[in-house]
Amino acid sequence: MREVEGCAFPTRDKPVALLCELPELAAIGDDVWREALSVSEVITCPAGTKLIECGSSADKFVIVLQGVVKVYETCENGREISLYRVNSGQVCVLTLTRLLLRSNRCAQAMAEQDVRLLAMPPEYFNRLLAESEAFRSYLMRSMAHCITDVIQLTAQVSFKHLDLRLAQLIRKLSSQETGSRICCTHQTIANELGTTREVVSRLLKELEHSGHIKLNRGSIEILDREKLEDLCLG
Amino acid sequence: MREVEGCAFPTRDKPVALLCELPELAAIGDDVWREALSVSEVITCPAGTKLIECGSSADKFVIVLQGVVKVYETCENGREISLYRVNSGQVCVLTLTRLLLRSNRCAQAMAEQDVRLLAMPPEYFNRLLAESEAFRSYLMRSMAHCITDVIQLTAQVSFKHLDLRLAQLIRKLSSQETGSRICCTHQTIANELGTTREVVSRLLKELEHSGHIKLNRGSIEILDREKLEDLCLG
Numbered sequence: 001m002r003e004v005e006g007c008a009f010p011t012r013d014k015p016v017a018l019l020c021e022l023p024e025l026a027a028i029g030d031d032v033w034r035e036a037l038s039v040s041e042v043i044t045c046p047a048g049t050k051l052i053e054c055g056s057s058a059d060k061f062v063i064v065l066q067g068v069v070k071v072y073e074t075c076e077n078g079r080e081i082s083l084y085r086v087n088s089g090q091v092c093v094l095t096l097t098r099l100l101l102r103s104n105r106c107a108q109a110m111a112e113q114d115v116r117l118l119a120m121p122p123e124y125f126n127r128l129l130a131e132s133e134a135f136r137s138y139l140m141r142s143m144a145h146c147i148t149d150v151i152q153l154t155a156q157v158s159f160k161h162l163d164l165r166l167a168q169l170i171r172k173l174s175s176q177e178t179g180s181r182i183c184c185t186h187q188t189i190a191n192e193l194g195t196t197r198e199v200v201s202r203l204l205k206e207l208e209h210s211g212h213i214k215l216n217r218g219s220i221e222i223l224d225r226e227k228l229e230d231l232c233l234g
Numbered sequence: 235m236r237e238v239e240g241c242a243f244p245t246r247d248k249p250v251a252l253l254c255e256l257p258e259l260a261a262i263g264d265d266v267w268r269e270a271l272s273v274s275e276v277i278t279c280p281a282g283t284k285l286i287e288c289g290s291s292a293d294k295f296v297i298v299l300q301g302v303v304k305v306y307e308t309c310e311n312g313r314e315i316s317l318y319r320v321n322s323g324q325v326c327v328l329t330l331t332r333l334l335l336r337s338n339r340c341a342q343a344m345a346e347q348d349v350r351l352l353a354m355p356p357e358y359f360n361r362l363l364a365e366s367e368a369f370r371s372y373l374m375r376s377m378a379h380c381i382t383d384v385i386q387l388t389a390q391v392s393f394k395h396l397d398l399r400l401a402q403l404i405r406k407l408s409s410q411e412t413g414s415r416i417c418c419t420h421q422t423i424a425n426e427l428g429t430t431r432e433v434v435s436r437l438l439k440e441l442e443h444s445g446h447i448k449l450n451r452g453s454i455e456i457l458d459r460e461k462l463e464d465l466c467l468g
Binding site: 081096100107129130147155157194195 | 334
C-alpha cells in the first residue's frame with residue numbers, strides 16, 4: 001500500500017482550474033473560501049492508496065477534486081463492504097466525522113482511481129461554516145446525501161437476497177463498460193457486497209448455469225442482458 | 235396510527251425547564267437560540283405515533299426533547315429494520331436530511347415512547363447555523379454521530395450472522411429490564427433486525443433447545459445469562 005504524498009499548490013491557478021469544473025464548489029464565491037483555498041494543500045494519490053488507516057488521525061477537512069474515493073468497512077476476518085463513493089466535488093464525510101467526533105472508529109477509505117484531494121486546515125473549515133452561506137449549504141447537502149446513501153445501503157443489505165444484489169452489481173458494472181465483458185475478480189465483487197469470495201463464486205456459477213453470464217479468467221461476460229435485467233427486478 | 239398534535243408552548247417556562255435537563259442544548263446560550271425557541275412549537279406525541287410518513291413533507295427542524303424516536307426503513311413486502319434511535323436532546327437527522335434535500339426518500343420515524351418534540355421553522359435553523367457557534371458544533375456532532383451509527387449498523391448487518399445479532403439484541407433488551415424476562419413479540423424482534431417473524435421464531439426455538447432461553451407467550455426468559463454472554467462474543 002503506497003503512502004499519501006502531500007504537496008503545496010504547484011501553481012496558483014491550478015486549484016482554480018480544477019474547481020471550475022466542479023459547479024457546486026465554483027459557486028462558492030466568498031472571500032473566506034478563496035482564503036481557505038490559498039492555505040489548503042492539493043494531495044495527489046495514485047489508485048489503491050489507503051487514505052484513512054484504521055486508528056490513524058484525520059486532521060484535515062478533505063474534498064475530492066478529481067477521481068473517486070471508496071469508503072468501506074472491514075471486519076476482523078478480513079471481509080469488506082463498500083459503503084459509498086466520494087466523487088469529484090464531494091466532501092469526504094468520513095474524514096469530517098472523524099474530525100468532528102475526534103474519533104478513530106473504523107471505516108476506511110481508498111483511492112479507487114488516481115485522485116487529487118483538497119486538504120484544508122480545520123480552523124478554516126470552522127470559519128467557512130460560520131461565514132459562508134454557500135459553503136454551509138454545500139456541506140449540509142453533502143452530509144445529508146451521505147446519510148441517505150448509507151441508509152439505502154443498509155436497507156438493501158437487510159432486505160435483498162445476495163443473488164439479487166449480485167445481479168444488480170453486474171448490471172451496474174457492465175453499464176460502465178463499452179462491451180459485454182466486465183473485468184473484475186470474484187474477490188472484488190465479494191468486497192463490494194460484504195460477503196466472501198467462495199459465496200460469490202458459487203452464485204456466479206449458478207448465473208452461468210442459468211445462461212445469464214459466462215465466466216472467464218478475470219472477467220465476466222454477459223450472455224443475455226434481457227434475462228439479467230429481469231433478474232434485477234427481484 | 236394516531237395523528238401528530240401540535241400546540242404552541244403552553245407556558246413560557248416549560249421549554250426552558252425541558253432544556254435544562256439536556257446539557258448539550260442548555261449550553262447554547264446565544265440570543266438567536268432564545269429567539270428561535272420562542273417561535274418554535276412543542277409537539278406532544280403518544281408512543282406509537284408515526285412521525286414521518288413515507289412521501290409526506292417535512293418542513294420543520296426537529297429536536298427530541300423527551301422520549302425516544304425510532305428511525306426505521308421498510309421494504310415493499312412489509313419487512314422493517316431499525317436504523318437508529320433519536321434520544322432526548324438529539325436532532326432528528328432524518329427530518330433534517332429531508333429538509334436539506336427536499337426529498338421524500340423513504341425512511342420512517344415513530345415515537346417509541348411518549349415524546350415531546352421541538353419543531354423549529356427552517357429559517358431559524360438557517361439563522362442558528364449562521365450565527366451560533368454552539369449550535370453549529372451541536373448540529374455537526376449530531377450528524378456525525380448519525381452517520382457513524384448507520385455505518386456501524388451496515389457493517390453488523392453485512393458481517394454478523396443473524397443468530398449472533400439476535401443473541402446480542404436479547405442481551406441488550408434484558409439489560410433494560412430488572413428481571414430475566416423480556417416482554418416483546420417475535421414480530422418486534424424481526425422488525426428490529428430486518429428479518430421475518432418466521433425466521434426469528436425458528437432462531438428463538440434453537441436458543442430454547444440449547445438451554446439459553448425459555449419462550450413464553452409474549453415474553454422471553456433468560457435461563458443461562460453466562461451462556462448467552464458467550465454466544466454474544468461471536
